[in-house]
Every structure is written in structure tokens, then in C-alpha cells.
Amino acid sequence: MRVLSGIQPSGRLHIGNFFGAMRRQLQLQAEHDCFYFIADYHALTSNPDPADVAQRIIDVAIDYMALGLDTEKTVFWRQSDVPQVTELTWLLSCVTPVGLLQRCTSYKDKVAQGMSPNHGLFAYPVLQAADILIFNSNLVPVGADQKQHIEVTRDIAIRFNNNYGEILTVPKEHIIESVAVVPGLDGRKMSKSYGNTIEIFEPESSVKKKIMRIVTDSTPVEDPKDPDKCNVFALLKLVASDDELGEWESKYRNGGMGYGEAKKRLAELMIDYFKPYREKRAELEGNIDYVNEVLADGAKRARAVAVETLAKARQAVGLGA
Numbered sequence: 001m002r003v004l005s006g007i008q009p010s011g012r013l014h015i016g017n018f019f020g021a022m023r024r025q026l027q028l029q030a031e032h033d034c035f036y037f038i039a040d041y042h043a044l045t046s047n048p049d050p051a052d053v054a055q056r057i058i059d060v061a062i063d064y065m066a067l068g069l070d071t072e073k074t075v076f077w078r079q080s081d082v083p084q085v086t087e088l089t090w091l092l093s094c095v096t097p098v099g100l101l102q103r104c105t106s107y108k109d110k111v112a113q114g115m116s117p118n119h120g121l122f123a124y125p126v127l128q129a130a131d132i133l134i135f136n137s138n139l140v141p142v143g144a145d146q147k148q149h150i151e152v153t154r155d156i157a158i159r160f161n162n163n164y165g166e167i168l169t170v171p172k173e174h175i176i177e178s179v180a181v182v183p184g185l186d187g188r189k190m191s192k193s194y195g196n197t198i199e200i201f202e203p204e205s206s207v208k209k210k211i212m213r214i215v216t217d218s219t220p221v222e223d224p225k226d227p228d229k230c231n232v233f234a235l236l237k238l239v240a241s242d243d244e245l246g247e248w249e250s251k252y253r254n255g256g257m258g259y260g261e262a263k264k265r266l267a268e269l270m271i272d273y274f275k276p277y278r279e280k281r282a283e284l285e286g287n288i289d290y291v292n293e294v295l296a297d298g299a300k301r302a303r304a305v306a307v308e309t310l311a312k313a314r315q316a317v318g319l320g321a
């Protein structure tokens with residue numbers, strides 16, 4: 001089965017990204033033919049400073065590789081190294097009703113937040129559909145926030161096939177059952193747009209400082225506490241063993257425990273969890289040429305598939321191969 005997913009290079013990856021999506025994507029490599037890419041064309045919709053773009057791409061590549069991307073088996077590339085995807089985007093655009101895009105909630109949310117939308121942002125789901133369809137993907141593992149974009153992809157693929165014959169594979173979404181939403185330092189969803197993240201690879205001292213700052217309620221030390229309402233406990237769930245988690249749960253419920261104690265242990269566990277990956281990351285950072293080679297090789301493998309689908313689609317619409 002062909003599994004495909006993309007990640008935007010819009011900032012250093014945080015533990016919400018890891019436990020919410022990446023961990024599952026990396027697990028899928030063992031069973032499936034995975035295609036993962038860095039969605040740099042998509043990132044341009046928010047007009048990043050050109051001086052930052054290249055570094056962000058390489059940072060995300062290193063993060064993924066350090067966390068266990070299997071570069072032999074999995075095809076891993078930079079979206080813009082396979083420009084065929086933009087040509088397919090155009091062919092798909094011509095069967096995509098404007099109303100379908102106007103209903104997209106991620107677009108509407110960004111506009112509601114005051115963003116002045118460019119055409120790229122409006123057409124974002126069509127580019128995403130092209131990403132998925134050009135590689136004949138069967139399964140697209142994403143967080144729940146992307147569900148609508150996969151539905152739009154299916155809709156576009158069906159419309160194209162209805163017009164031109166069975167050219168495109170209609171994919172299924174695989175909504176990653178994350179450990180619920182990972183809370184950030186302030187208790188809202190961890191997100192780079194809220195500035196409440198713990199980055200996977202920020203210095204250990206800073207991970208610790210941030211964890212000690214996590215917002216908790218003001219229940220006195222001696223009183224019982226509800227673990228299910230605590231941001232620290234929500235993060236402990238991600239990294240503590242079942243036995244240890246059970247012990248913390250009792251400590252919360254029995255009272256006599258301060259949040260500081262739980263935070264200290266959380267910091268230790270979080271730092272230990274990512275330690276081996278951190279070492280791998282440092283190694284890769286010292287070998288950027290290798291990272292670039294991996295991406296170039298991935299682009300070559302990805303292009304081989306993309307040119308075939310594009311040729312079929314061009315033929316189907318009457319442009320010839």
C-alpha cells in the first residue's frame with residue numbers, strides 16, 4: 001500500500017507534531033511503501049522571508065531523519081524538487097468548483113484570524129490533492145485537522161475520473177489517533193502559532209525551564225488533584241511507563257503532591273525520551289551534504305512516479321503526453 005504525507009517547513013518541530021502525527025507516520029514505514037515530503041510550495045502561502053526558507057527545509061529534513069525516517073526504504077524529498085506536481089495542480093484546478101474551496105475550514109479560519117488571503121492559500125487544497133494523486137497514494141496519514149483536505153482530494157479525484165476516465169487513484173484518509181491533542185505550556189493546543197511549544201530538539205536546559213513554566217491550577221499541595229484536568233499529567237502520559245503513570249495518578253488523587261514535583265519528573269522523562277534522537281540529530285547536522293543527497297535521491301525516485309501519472313493525466317485531458 002502506498003502511504004503518503006507531507007509536512008510544512010514552517011518552524012522547528014515540536015512535541016505536539018511528534019506525538020500527534022510523526023510517531024505514527026514513522027511506524028507505518030515498517031509495513032508500507034511510504035512517501036514523505038517537505039511541503040515547501042505550501043509553506044510559501046504564508047510568504048516566509050526568503051532568507052529563512054532553505055534553513056527551515058533542512059531543519060525539518062534533519063528532524064525527520066533523526067527521529068527515524070528510513071531513508072533506504074521511504075522516499076523522502078522536497079516538494080519543489082518534483083515540479084510536475086504544480087502542472088497536475090492546474091489540471092485539477094480546472095475540475096475543482098470554487099465553492100468546494102470556499103467551504104474549506106482551514107482557509108476560512110485563516111481569513112477569520114485576519115490573514116489577507118492570497119490565491120495560493122485559496123488553492124492550497126488543490127496543490128495538496130495533486131501531491132496525493134500524482135503518487136497514486138492509497139492512504140494519507142494526517143492529524144484530524146487535515147481530514148477535510150483529504151475529503152476534498154477524493155472529491156477532486158472522482159470529478160477528474162468522471163470527466164476523463166479512471167486515471168487517478170482515489171485515496172483514503174488515515175486519521176492518526178493521536179494521544180488526543182497535546183497541550184502547550186499555556187494549556188491551549190500546542191502550536192507554533194500560539195508560541196506555547198516545546199521543540200523536540202531545543203537545548204535540554206530550555207526544555208526543563210519550559211516544563212517548569214507549564215500552567216497549572218492553584219490547588220494547594222495537600223489537596224487531591226484531578227490528573228485529567230492537568231497539563232503536566234497530559235504530557236506525562238506521553239513519556240511515562242504505564243506503571244509510573246499509575247503511581248502519579250494516585251499521587252494526584254491522594255493529595256500531598258505539588259505540581260513542581262510532577263514537572264521535575266516530566267522534564268527528566270521528556271529529555272530521556274528524545275536523547276538518542278538528539279545524538280542522531282547532532283550527527284546529521286555535521287553532515288548536511290548527506291542530508292542533501294538523501295533529498296536529491298528521494299526527489300529522483302518521486303519524479304519517476306510523478307512523470308508517469310502526469311503523462312496519463314495530460315493525455316486524458318487532450319494535451320497529449
Ligand code: ADP
Pocket residue numbers: 008016017018019020021022142143144145146178180181182183184189190191192193
Ligand atoms: P502547528 O499547529 O504548530 O502549526 P502543524 O499544523 O504544522 O502544527 O502540524 C502538523 C501536524 O502535527 C498536524 O497535522 C497535526 O496532526 C500535528 N499536531 C500539531 N500540533 C499538535 C498538537 N498540539 N497535538 C496533536 N497533534 C498535533
Ligand code: TRP
Pocket residue numbers: 004005006007008039042127128131132140142146149
Ligand atoms: N497541509 C498539510 C499540513 O499542513 C501538509 C501537506 C501538504 C500534506 N501536502 C500534503 C499532508 C499531502 C498530507 C498529504 O499538515
